[in-house]
Amino acid sequence: MSQRVRGVIARAKGAPVEVTTIVVPDPGPGEAVVKVQACGVCHTDLHYREGGINDDFPFLLGHEAAGVVESVGEGVTDVAPGDFVVLNWRAVCGNCRACLRGKPWYCFATHNATQKMTLEDGTVLSPALGIGAFVEKTLVAAGQCTKVDPAARAAAVGLLGCGVMAGIGAAINTGGVTRGDSVAVIGCGGVGDGAIAGSALAGATTIIAVDTDDQKLSWARNFGATHTLNARNIDVVDAIRELTGGNGADVVIEAVGRPETYKQGFYARDLAGTLVLVGVPTPEMTIELPLLDVFGRGGALKSSWYGDCLPTRDFPMLTALYRQGRLDLDAFVSEEIALDQVEEAFAKMQTGGVLRSVVLF
Ligand SMILES: NC(=O)c1ccc[n+]([C@@H]2O[C@H](COP(=O)([O-])OP(=O)(O)OC[C@H]3O[C@@H](n4cnc5c(N)ncnc54)[C@H](O)[C@@H]3O)[C@@H](O)[C@H]2O)c1
Ligand SMILES: [Zn+2]
Numbered sequence: 133m134s135q136r137v138r139g140v141i142a143r144a145k146g147a148p149v150e151v152t153t154i155v156v157p158d159p160g161p162g163e164a165v166v167k168v169q170a171c172g173v174c175h176t177d178l179h180y181r182e183g184g185i186n187d188d189f190p191f192l193l194g195h196e197a198a199g200v201v202e203s204v205g206e207g208v209t210d211v212a213p214g215d216f217v218v219l220n221w222r223a224v225c226g227n228c229r230a231c232l233r234g235k236p237w238y239c240f241a242t243h244n245a246t247q248k249m250t251l252e253d254g255t256v257l258s259p260a261l262g263i264g265a266f267v268e269k270t271l272v273a274a275g276q277c278t279k280v281d282p283a284a285r286a287a288a289v290g291l292l293g294c295g296v297m298a299g300i301g302a303a304i305n306t307g308g309v310t311r312g313d314s315v316a317v318i319g320c321g322g323v324g325d326g327a328i329a330g331s332a333l334a335g336a337t338t339i340i341a342v343d344t345d346d347q348k349l350s351w352a353r354n355f356g357a358t359h360t361l362n363a364r365n366i367d368v369v370d371a372i373r374e375l376t377g378g379n380g381a382d383v384v385i386e387a388v389g390r391p392e393t394y395k396q397g398f399y400a401r402d403l404a405g406t407l408v409l410v411g412v413p414t415p416e417m418t419i420e421l422p423l424l425d426v427f428g429r430g431g432a433l434k435s436s437w438y439g440d441c442l443p444t445r446d447f448p449m450l451t452a453l454y455r456q457g458r459l460d461l462d463a464f465v466s467e468e469i470a471l472d473q474v475e476e477a478f479a480k481m482q483t484g485g486v487l488r489s490v491v492l493f
């Protein structure tokens with residue numbers, strides 16, 4: 133059996149997204165069907181539409197979601213129909229070399245649904261990040277459902293499913309930000325502001341927000357930025373050094389995904405500092421750096437996939453902090469939109485004016 137529901141697909145490179153009928157199979161062994169309540173629009177969805185991730189069109193977009201489990205397949209015991217869950221793209225396997233070494237956040241064999249969602253003519257869809265959640269109901273691996281406090285607002289906690297978690301984790305898990313640190317965050321969208329909020333939670337005393345958009349910088353202050361820099365009219369490296377006693381920041385987080393901002397981050401960190409790349413580059417981008425500087429400046433150059441998070445550990449914990457008023461997830465939600473407004477949300481993402489548009493069902 134299967135169900136027919138409405139969802140948003142990207143049919144071809146660069147073409148506007150469209151709302152169409154999606155065929156969702158009943159859950160098989162180890163799978164779950166989730167009734168989606170809210171799904172944020174992440175820059176990675178736009179990367180997919182532009183062919184920047186891979187060419188496996190058509191994509192079923194959306195991956196930052198919360199909803200309620202509708203049905204589960206054989207052998208599923210961790211979640212049951214009626215559970216309120218945030219969807220994750222890191223359902224760890226427990227058996228790969230990373231899991232076996234006790235570092236499951238690096239899992240190399242994460243689970244997705246085995247069956248495929250399709251168009252009515254049978255065309256197989258590629259779900260964004262193995263989720264696909266701009267759709268009324270989605271089929272995922274049961275391990276992609278993480279139970280959280282059902283009293284939480286779906287539009288807010290759904291954002292933990294990707295961008296906000298990626299940012300918070302880039303700071304705390306990958307960057308190791310701790311009490312008294314100085315941090316600079318380049319790019320203050322949903323991901324960068326997550327990194328700012330994470331740095332504040334971890335006790336960083338200097339948090340420098342860098343963006344090209346003044347509106348973004350004023351929002352960054354609400355998440356805990358102590359200083360803001362508009363990158364349009366200054367030398368970003370000099371300005372960050374100036375704000376950190378001439379030294380550079382202990383941790384710099386690049387949340388744009390471009391060679392020039394990565395280079396700024398590389399030189400804006402203190403000697404022995406850490407640079408975290410959480411922004412996603414496109415395949416044609418390259419970077420050139422004097423090898424002597426890579427060696428001589430010491431420290432660490434790290435990349436952060438999904439903020440090195442472990443959903444079972446991090447989603448309930450961050451939901452608790454949200455419910456206690458210590459993490460303002462509501463402030464990430466700029467607008468609530470309908471399923472047929474995703475294309476408009478992509479446009480706003482590029483022209484500014486929103487942090488996160490969230491599709492409500
Ligand atoms: N690593 C991961 O697991 C992960 C997860 C989610 C998203 N991402 C990636 O993170 C990046 C940010 O995502 P987002 O959803 O926050 O995007 P966004 O578009 O909301 O934010 C990007 C921000 O960067 C700013 N910016 C652009 N050029 C700049 C420059 N030269 N200097 C300073 N700021 C600049 C923009 O004004 C904007 O505020 C994207 O590349 C996205 O694909 C990575
Ligand atoms: Zn594994």
Ligand SMILES: [Zn+2]
Binds near residue numbers: 174175195294295
């Ligand atoms: Zn995302």
